[in-house]
Amino acid sequence: xxxxxxxxxxxxxxxxxxxxxxxxxxxxxxxxxxxxxxxxxxxxxxxxxxxxxxxxxxxxxxxxxxxxxxxxxxxxxxxxxxxxxxxxxxxxxxxxxxxxxxxxxxxxxxxxxxxxxxxxxxxxxxxxxxxxxxxxxxxxxxxxxxxxxxxxxxxxxxxxxxxxxxxxxxxxxxxxxxxxxxxxxxxxxxxxxxxxxxxxxxxxxxxxxxxxxxxxxxxxxxxxxxxxxxxxxxxxxxxxxxxxxxxxxxxxxxxxxxxxxxxxxxxxxxxxxxxxxxxxxxxxxxxxxxxxxxxxxxxxxxxxxxxxxxxxxxxxxxxxxxxxxxxxxxxxxxxxxxxxxxxxxxxxxxxxxxxxxxxxxxxxxxxxxxxx
Ligand SMILES: *Cc1c(COP(=O)(O)O)cnc(C)c1O
Numbered sequence: 001x002x003x004x005x006x007x008x009x010x011x012x013x014x015x016x017x018x019x020x021x022x023x024x025x026x027x028x029x030x031x032x033x034x035x036x037x038x039x040x041x042x043x044x045x046x047x048x049x050x051x052x053x054x055x056x057x058x059x060x061x062x063x064x065x066x067x068x069x070x071x072x073x074x075x076x077x078x079x080x081x082x083x084x085x086x087x088x089x090x091x092x093x094x095x096x097x098x099x100x101x102x103x104x105x106x107x108x109x110x111x112x113x114x115x116x117x118x119x120x121x122x123x124x125x126x127x128x129x130x131x132x133x134x135x136x137x138x139x140x141x142x143x144x145x146x147x148x149x150x151x152x153x154x155x156x157x158x159x160x161x162x163x164x165x166x167x168x169x170x171x172x173x174x175x176x177x178x179x180x181x182x183x184x185x186x187x188x189x190x191x192x193x194x195x196x197x198x199x200x201x202x203x204x205x206x207x208x209x210x211x212x213x214x215x216x217x218x219x220x221x222x223x224x225x226x227x228x229x230x231x232x233x234x235x236x237x238x239x240x241x242x243x244x245x246x247x248x249x250x251x252x253x254x255x256x257x258x259x260x261x262x263x264x265x266x267x268x269x270x271x272x273x274x275x276x277x278x279x280x281x282x283x284x285x286x287x288x289x290x291x292x293x294x295x296x297x298x299x300x301x302x303x304x305x306x307x308x309x310x311x312x313x314x315x316x317x318x319x320x321x322x323x324x325x326x327x328x329x330x331x332x333x334x335x336x337x338x339x340x341x342x343x344x345x346x347x348x349x350x351x352x353x354x355x356x357x358x359x360x361x362x363x364x365x366x367x368x369x370x371x372x
Contacts, residue, residue: 006350006359008312011191013354015198018250022198025245032241037220040244045203047251048187051169052179054205056212059239060219063165063188066202067095067135070184072233073204073214074133074159076101081131083123083158085115085139086321087339092135092163093321104131105322107336112280113139113293113346117148119338124156133159138167138178140316141194141261141290142283146172146181159183165202166290168194169258173286179205189247194261194290195254197243257353261289264351264360268292271364276372277302291316292351294367299345302370306349309366314348 015022029040041059049057060066076082078100084092086105096103106123108114115136124131134153136144146162153160162182164170170178179185187193189201204215214231217224222234266282278295293316296302303313320339322331349363 004359004362005310006312006355006362008314008348008350009192009352010354011196014191014196014352017354018253021249022246025249026242029241029245035241037238038241038244040241040248041239044239044244044247044251047248048203049205051251051254052177052185052205054180054185055207055209056205058204058212058215058219059244060202060204060215061237061239062200063163063186063190063193063202064091064094065219065235065237066186066188066204067092067161067163068098069215069218069237070161070186070204070206070211071095071099071101071133072218073211074161074184076133076159080133081127081129083120083127083131083134084321085135085137085339086334086336087113087317087342088137088139088163088321089317090321090324091165092137096135102129103321105320105331105334105336105339107338108139108342110295110338110341112142113342114142114144115149116145117152120149120152124152131156131158133161135161135163136182137163137165138170140293141166141170141288142280143167143170143172143178143286146176147174150181161186165190165193167288169254170288171285183208184211189243194258194288195247195251197246197250199240199243201239201243201247202237203239258288260353261351262287264353264355265289265292267360268294268349268351268364268367272367274368274370274372276370277367289351292349293346294349295342295345296347297345298372299347302367303347305370306363306366309362309369311363311366312350315346316348317346318343 045057080101160182162185164178165188167178187203189197219237222231224230322334
């Protein structure tokens with residue numbers, strides 16, 4: 001038995017790598033007297049908008065608020081239907097339900113775990129009302145097929161929201177980054193994300209002036225100016241200066257860290273050779289390897305084997321959104337075959353930029369040693 005324990009992620013290494021400059025950031029914010037929505041927030045918003053090549057970035061408190069405020073800003077109201085995937089940990093569904101809107105669950109394809117134009121069309125065809133919006137999640141850091149999906153959204157008259165919480169920096173074949181395809185895009189800066197703060201954070205990006213203006217108001221009580229509550233559905237969802245300063249400092253590292261993630265993922269895809277384990281294909285810049293996820297029919301046995309070999313794993317994600325306990329029997333008739341199969345077979349292997357080469361070797365060896 002191996003004595004090495006390889007964590008599925010290790011944020012201590014992430015913070016340690018930049019400890020000096022992050023401490024300088026913290027001291028600067030501490031001395032500044034500005035702690036919420038100040039100069040660092042402005043600087044991060046304009047830098048991140050430039051990075052994504054969009055007009056507007058509006059920071060908020062987290063990625064789930066970003067989704068909800070995006071829907072609200074777009075005018076989605078109770079009773080509206082919104083198409084979502086059911087294999088993305090309830091984030092999109094939570095936002096849709098918070099609005100009082102109805103999720104229309106679309107299946108994904110097994111090979112990528114992503115929505116496609118076909119699965120979206122099928123969900124629309126079976127829905128009892130025409131959906132007003134679509135949330136596409138670039139799951140595990142892999143860009144969905146946006147040109148085709150944009151066409152479907154256009155034809156169906158749906159607003160297109162990209163959930164980029166796992167895909168900061170992913171680049172499509174046409175050179176656009178995640179967040180530059182949809183009418184609106186949302187990001188999370190939760191510490192484990194590809195661009196992670198040292199606390200919670202999120203953002204909405206868009207080229208639409210009106211939607212940007214509405215998100216800016218909604219994140220601060222619906223104020224149009226101080227103490228003037230102009231917009232319904234407002235709340236407090238602001239990014240703080242400390243996190244914004246950290247994000248300004250960490251954004252320049254994103255490309256290098258994404259590259260390292262992809263390098264690890266591509267090594268796994270080439271070197272894990274076990275008939276009982278299906279690996280995703282090697283990939284280019286359209287995949288930023290937020291998570292490296294394999295499938296195995298005997299997933300739980302593989303997980304136990306890896307655990308006894310000192311390899312940490314996770315299951316992302318085990319339960320289709322429509323089967324979560326909170327719904328009661330509201331979605332009892334929903335059954336999406338590929339989503340169900342994936343929930344039973346997915347397994348996340350350690351894949352984070354600060355992994356040591358010896359750890360990558362050990363993960364590959366442990367997978368190849370599984371008798372299946
Ligand atoms: C993490 C995540 C979110 C939610 O972000 P929070 O900041 O945790 O609220 C939304 N969508 C996806 C795909 C995520 O991975």
